[in-house]
Amino acid sequence: MSKQLPVPPKRALPSKEATLFKDLLALYETRQLKKGLKTADQILKKFPEHGETVCMRGLVLTHMGKREEGLELVKKGMRLDLTSHICWHVFGLIQKGEKNYEEALKSYTQALRFDKDNLNILRDAAQLQTQLRLFDSLVETRYALLRLRPNLRQNWIALAVAYHLNGNLTEAKKIVDHYQKFLKNLLDYDVEQSEILLYHVRILEELGDFKEALSLLDKKAKERAIVDRTAIMEARARILQRLENDEAKNAWHNLIERNPDCYAYYRGYLSCQIDHDQSAALQMLQPFLSQISNARAPWRLALDIAVGNDFEELVKPYLISSLEKGIPSLFADIKSLYKDESKRQTIASICEELITQHTEPASKSAEPTTYLWTLYLMAQHHSYLGQHEQALTTLDTALTHTPTLPELHMFKARVLKRSGDPLGAARSMNDARLLDGQDRFLNTKCGKYLLRAGMVDEAESIFGLFTKKDASSPAADLEDMQSLLFLSELADCYHRCGKLNLALKKYMAIQKVFNEYEDDQYDFHGYNLRKFTINVYLNLLRWENQLKSHPVYVRSVLKTVQISVAVHDMPSLADPASQAPRLSDEEKKAKKKAKKAAQKTQDEAKKGMLGSQTSHEDRGLDAPPPKDDDPDGYKLLKSPDILDRAAKLLDPLLTGVQDNIDVWFALYDVSIRRRKLLQAARALQNAQRLDSSHPDIHFRIVHFKSTISSLPQLPQEPVGSIISETVNLIIPDTVSPETYNSQYLQRYPSSATSILSVAKVAAQILQVPQGEVEKIAFGALDEGVLLDIQSAQDILAFLRSISSQRFDDFRNSCDAKFPLSTVFKAAEEQARYRQQVLVAGIQETPEVDGTSGSAADAEKS
Numbered sequence: 001m002s003k004q005l006p007v008p009p010k011r012a013l014p015s016k017e018a019t020l021f022k023d024l025l026a027l028y029e030t031r032q033l034k035k036g037l038k039t040a041d042q043i044l045k046k047f048p049e050h051g052e053t054v055c056m057r058g059l060v061l062t063h064m065g066k067r068e069e070g071l072e073l074v075k076k077g078m079r080l081d082l083t084s085h086i087c088w089h090v091f092g093l094i095q096k097g098e099k100n101y102e103e104a105l106k107s108y109t110q111a112l113r114f115d116k117d118n119l120n121i122l123r124d125a126a127q128l129q130t131q132l133r134l135f136d137s138l139v140e141t142r143y144a145l146l147r148l149r150p151n152l153r154q155n156w157i158a159l160a161v162a163y164h165l166n167g168n169l170t171e172a173k174k175i176v177d178h179y180q181k182f183l184k185n186l187l188d189y190d191v192e193q194s195e196i197l198l199y200h201v202r203i204l205e206e207l208g209d210f211k212e213a214l215s216l217l218d219k220k221a222k223e224r225a226i227v228d229r230t231a232i233m234e235a236r237a238r239i240l241q242r243l244e245n246d247e248a249k250n251a252w253h254n255l256i257e258r259n260p261d262c263y264a265y266y267r268g269y270l271s272c273q274i275d276h277d278q279s280a281a282l283q284m285l286q287p288f289l290s291q292i293s294n295a296r297a298p299w300r301l302a303l304d305i306a307v308g309n310d311f312e313e314l315v316k317p318y319l320i321s322s323l324e325k326g327i328p329s330l331f332a333d334i335k336s337l338y339k340d341e342s343k344r345q346t347i348a349s350i351c352e353e354l355i356t357q358h359t360e361p362a363s364k365s366a367e368p369t370t371y372l373w374t375l376y377l378m379a380q381h382h383s384y385l386g387q388h389e390q391a392l393t394t395l396d397t398a399l400t401h402t403p404t405l406p407e408l409h410m411f412k413a414r415v416l417k418r419s420g421d422p423l424g425a426a427r428s429m430n431d432a433r434l435l436d437g438q439d440r441f442l443n444t445k446c447g448k449y450l451l452r453a454g455m456v457d458e459a460e461s462i463f464g465l466f467t468k469k470d471a472s473s474p475a476a477d478l479e480d481m482q483s484l485l486f487l488s489e490l491a492d493c494y495h496r497c498g499k500l501n502l503a504l505k506k507y508m509a510i511q512k513v514f515n516e517y518e519d520d521q522y523d524f525h526g527y528n529l530r531k532f533t534i535n536v537y538l539n540l541l542r543w544e545n546q547l548k549s550h551p552v553y554v555r556s557v558l559k560t561v562q563i564s565v566a567v568h569d570m571p572s573l574a575d576p577a578s579q580a581p582r583l584s585d586e587e588k589k590a591k592k593k594a595k596k597a598a599q600k601t602q603d604e605a606k607k608g609m610l611g612s613q614t615s616h617e618d619r620g621l622d623a624p625p626p627k628d629d630d631p632d633g634y635k636l637l638k639s640p641d642i643l644d645r646a647a648k649l650l651d652p653l654l655t656g657v658q659d660n661i662d663v664w665f666a667l668y669d670v671s672i673r674r675r676k677l678l679q680a681a682r683a684l685q686n687a688q689r690l691d692s693s694h695p696d697i698h699f700r701i702v703h704f705k706s707t708i709s710s711l712p713q714l715p716q717e718p719v720g721s722i723i724s725e726t727v728n729l730i731i732p733d734t735v736s737p738e739t740y741n742s743q744y745l746q747r748y749p750s751s752a753t754s755i756l757s758v759a760k761v762a763a764q765i766l767q768v769p770q771g772e773v774e775k776i777a778f779g780a781l782d783e784g785v786l787l788d789i790q791s792a793q794d795i796l797a798f799l800r801s802i803s804s805q806r807f808d809d810f811r812n813s814c815d816a817k818f819p820l821s822t823v824f825k826a827a828e829e830q831a832r833y834r835q836q837v838l839v840a841g842i843q844e845t846p847e848v849d850g851t852s853g854s855a856a857d858a859e860k861s
Contacts, residue, residue, distance in 0.1 A: 011052065011081055017043050024056055036060045051081025055090040062094065062621060085115035092124065097621030099519055101128055117148055126158070127525040133545075135166035153179065157196060158529050160203075165541070169207050176200045186225075192532040194227045199534040201235055205242075214239045233258065237268055248272050256288065260295035270301075281305050303337060312346050319350055323373045328407050330373070331380040338384065351378050372402050379411060388419045388820055406432040406442055413449055420789040420821025423833040426453040430837070433462070440466050444485075451489040453837065454497055459490075482513045484552050495559065500573055504563050505633035510556035511649070517547055549656035554663070557649045561666040564646040567637055568673055574637040646670050661690045668700050672707060678719050680704060681726040688730075695757035698744050701730050702737050702761045738766060745776070752780040752791035756798060763802055774799070774806050781813050789818055796824075 013021060020043050027036035040057035043050060058073030074094055078087050092107030108125040115121065122145050129138040142162040146155040156179040163172040176199070186193055197220050204213035217235055220226045237251035252269035259265065266288075270281050282305050288298035299318055306314050315337075322330045338344045351374055358371035375398035382391035395412045402408070409432035416425040426449040433439075433446040443462055450459035463486065464474035471477035478486040491506035521544050528537035547553070567573050630636055639645065647670050653663045664687040671680035684704060687697050708727050714720035731740055741761045748754035759776040762768040777795055780787050792814045799807045815824035822833055 011050070011084060013043070013047065013050065017047060017050075021053060021056075024053070028056065028060060031063070033060050033064050037064070049080055051077040051079075052084050052086045053077075054080060055084075055087045059090050059093065062097075067624065083114055085111040085113075085118060085121065088114070089118075089121050089124075092121075093621055096124070096128070098623045101131055104128055105132065105134075117144075119145065119148060122148075123526070126162075127522065130165070130525045130541075131522050135162065138162045139166055139168075153183075154529055154532075157199070157532065157534065160199075161529065161534060161538075164203065164538070169203055173200075173203050173207060176203060188224070189227050190225075191227060193225060195532045195534060197226050198228065198231055198235070201239075202535060202538075205235075205239060210239050210242045214243070230258070237265075241268060241271065256292075260288070260292045261297045263297050263301065266297055266301050278305050278307070282310060300333065303334070303343075307340075307342075311343055312350075315343070315346060316350050319347065319377075320354070320370075323354070323370050323377065324367065326369055326373050328373075328376075331377055331384075335384065348378075348381055351381065368401070372398055372405065375401070376407060376411065379415070383411075383415045383418060388415050391415045392419075392820075404435055406435045406439075408432075409435070410442075410445060413445075416820070417449070417452065420818050420823045422449070422453040423822055423830070423837050426450050426455065427837045448485065448489050450837075451493040453834070454493060455834070455837065456490070456493060458837075459493075479509055482516070484510060484513065487513070488552060488556070491556070491559065495563070500563050500567065501576075501633035501637045503633075504560060504636055505630075507556045507560045507563070508636065510552060511560070514547060514550065514553045518544065546656065548652040554653060554657055554660065557653060558662050558666050560649060561646045561670060563637075564642045565669045565673065568643055574634065576632070576634055643670055643674050647674065658686070659690065661687050661694060661696075664690070665696055665700065668704075672704065677708070677715060677723050681723055684730065685726065693748065695748075695751065695753040698741075698754070698757045699760050699765075702741060702765050705731050705737060706765050737761070741766065749779075750785050752785055752787040752795070755780045755785065756791065756795050759795075759798065763798075770802060770804065773802065774804055777804075778806070778810060781810070781817070787814075787817070789821055789823065792818070793823060 020039050024036055024039045024043070027033075027039060037057065037060050040053055040060065043053045044057065047053065055074050055077030058070040058075075058077060060070070061067075061073065062070030064070075071094065074090055078091055081087050088107050088111035092104045092111065095101075095104035095107060105125060105128040108121055108128065111121045112118065112125065122141055126138060126141045126145065129135070129141060139159070139162045142155070142159040146159050149155050156175060160172045160175040160179070163169070163175065176196070179196075180200070183193070197216070201213050201217050204210070204216065214236070217226070217232065217239065221232045221236075226232055233251065233255050237248060237255055240248035240251050249269065249272040252265055252272065255262070255265040256269060266285070270284060273280055273284060282302060285298050285302045285305070288295065289302065292298065299314070302314050303311065303318065315334075319330070319334075322333075327333075334347065337347065354374045355371070355378065358368075358374070375394055379391045379394040379398065382388070382394060392412065392415055395408055395415065398405075398408050399412075409428050413425040413429035413432065416422075416428055426446070429446045429449040433442045436442055443465055447459040447462040450456075450462065460474045463478060467474040467477040471480070475486075475490065487506050487510050491503050491510065494500075494503035494506060521540065524537060524540060528534065528540075646666075650663065650667050650670065653660070654667065657663055664683045668680050668683040668687070671677075671683060681704070684697070684700060687694070687700075691697065705727055708714070708723060714724060731737070735743075741758055744754065745758045755776060759773055762776055763770070763773040777799060779785065780791070780795055796807070796811060796814070799810055804810075811824050811826075815821070818824065822830060825833070
């Protein structure tokens with residue numbers, strides 16, 4: 001054991017000041033900040049160079065809102081006494097408040113060098129080690145805390161959890177076993193002890209010691225030491241099933257009786273059927289269908305299992321019951337059944353039969369709402385199959401029947417969106433919104449569709465109906481509220497409009513939201529251990545570990561990389577002049593007026609915040625949000641390290657979402673531009689492993705070979721030979737890039753995306769004359785080629801990028817090919833449609849009329 005360092009003379013205080021310093025620490029702990037400040041000043045009056053007091057005064061000022069002054073004092077105190085554990089602890093607290101966890105932990109480690117048994121520092125260090133997932137160090141810290149306070153049961157469980165997180169379940173079990181032995185005089189219905197026992201059972205389960213887990217669970221359940229009855233039943237059913245015990249079936253049955261709409265219970269019950277025979281599984285569900293008639297879960301699961309006549313007998317009453325109740329989400333419920341073509345046909349025939357029955361004269365007395373919801377379901381059926389014209393016809397019939405049902409207008413908007421008419425979709429969604437102006441869901445949907453139509457200002461005015469009135473803007477308030485839907489749609493809207501600066505700003509805002517989610521877990525490292533909610537805490541940590549594999553985060557990173565690569569390849573994209581919209585004089589005046597109003601609101605909000613701060617003494621250590629000195633995102637776009645930043649964002653995705661091929665494409669694009677050739681080669685290999693025929697792989701393969709061929713010499717060994725071997729595996733030296741490109745087109749002649757990839761290779765790598773490139777691109781219009789709206793738009797964007805003279809020819813051909821679409825219309829026509837959306841009542845709320853919502857109908861009006 002290391003000896004305690006002697007107190008330096010400059011740190012030693014006389015008796016009176018030493019007592020005052022102890023009072024200062026107590027006053028800080030109890031948040032009596034004003035008294036603490038006065039006490040610090042008393043000490044510093046006589047000893048102005050006392051580093052610990054200077055640091056404490058800075059810490060108190062930081063809590064009182066004087067952050068800059070406080071930080072300066074803390075730094076000064078550190079310089080005055082670098083061997084004080086108090087100074088290092090204070091500095092660590094400041095760094096932790098700034099979310100700089102790595103540096104804060106270093107400060108705590110330094111503090112522990114000078115006071116290794118300080119409980120507060122050890123606890124703070126343990127929380128930081130958990131946050132940073134340094135579980136080896138965490139075990140040591142938790143062991144030190146247990147050694148210092150063995151009579152505190154929280155320390156025992158915290159050490160067990162540390163071993164658990166570090167993967168050492170055997171030691172975790174030993175700690176919990178030892179903890180259980182010395183417990184005495186427990187209260188009845190002790191919730192904390194109940195949670196610890198459930199955690200003990202969980203450890204035994206994960207160790208695979210199911211018999212001991214079952215024995216412990218049954219014993220403690222009989223003693224009523226575990227008070228959560230549902231948790232007991234679930235754990236028991238789960239363990240019995242692992243043991244393949246005959247009682248497992250009854251255990252799941254009891255849970256189903258407790259909650260007959262829980263799908264997990266039915267799946268557990270069905271998994272007891274060892275041979276997994278479908279007919280036997282259906283037979284097992286039959287008693288529930290008759291005994292629990294109100295539960296939908298067994299009925300729905302039976303539809304997944306049943307086939308042929310059994311399916312028809314089950315699905316017909318299921319559909320009729322749902323249609324009679326008017327369940328709008330019915331199609332979302334049954335959509336997974338459409339993977340089976342026979343089931344899809346059966347559902348369609350039942351719906352058509354119901355529609356026919358309701359239209360016959362003899363059936364006029366039937367319930368009209370059932371007929372309405374059947375039409376709604378059939379429209380969804382047609383749209384799912386890509387039969388958009390039939391879907392619109394069915395919806396028009398339904399709207400004639402009942403023009404005031406919002407769901408009809410909403411789904412019409414979705415059909416129009418799928419048909420390539422975003423403006424008509426926005427108008428139809430606005431018609432739905434006007435039926436109930438106070439419905440937040442309808443207004444949000446309308447705002448979302450307006451963003452997809454490129455109408456940002458109009459969308460903000462809709463969102464602003466439900467945001468704070470004192471916020472600087474609806475967009476700012478929604479960003480503060482971490483609305484991922486809004487941020488994603490707004491970023492995509494800016495990206496489509498070519499405003500890369502604003503798009504990048506919003507994609508980065510999405511990543512900031514996820515970083516805040518990650519930071520938010522910090523407080524739970526201490527809270528859950530104090531409250532002994534261990535099982536929930538472990539689930540939280542596992543969820544946090546997968547946080548950055550969330551689809552919204554992954555997409556925002558991929559879009560950020562896409563923009564970064566585009567700006568790197570064409571720096572002129574970062575020039576404000578290239579993205580500034582051309583505004584009329586009236587639009588400029590309106591924008592200036594809106595900016596002044598927003599500034600006024602912001603100033604008033606700041607005044608309100610300052611006023612509220614005077615009434616709260618303790619503002620905590622969390623750093624205030626940094627001032628945004630780049631509101632338009634141009635500094636972000638012009639950043640010299642834009643590719644390095646993109647590479648750093650991709651790092652967590654390489655382990656979290658390895659099966660996403662777009663991640664490997666993004667890694668290749670960044671690596672090849674950073675001259676990380678080996679990393680680029682491995683990215684290509686991983687992408688090939690997932691889908692060797694993907695059109696985007698084809699372009700990058702030729703690009704990689706071309707890049708390697710253009711190098712004056714290969715990198716030094718062993719990297720050079722690895723890269724050379726990889727290139728030969730991808731494209732043998734005997735095959736030229738031109739031949740490889742033409743062979744790829746011959747293999748996939750009916751794929752529009754493959755045709756586009758071949759055209760890109762020809763234009764950007766092989767430097768083929770533009771006429772030949774255009775000929776390749778126009779091949780997407782040939783009969784037999786599967787051209788969808790998105791692929792057609794991508795080809796149009798490509799033709800624009802090469803300044804093709806035949807751009808309008810391709811656009812007109814696509815316009816004729818997709819008659820319901822408006823995205824291929826001329827700019828003048830689209831402007832007219834946009835004006836019709838405005839007339840539909842986005843700025844004003846006219847009387848509800850049930851008129852059609854498509855842009856084509858708007859033109860006729």
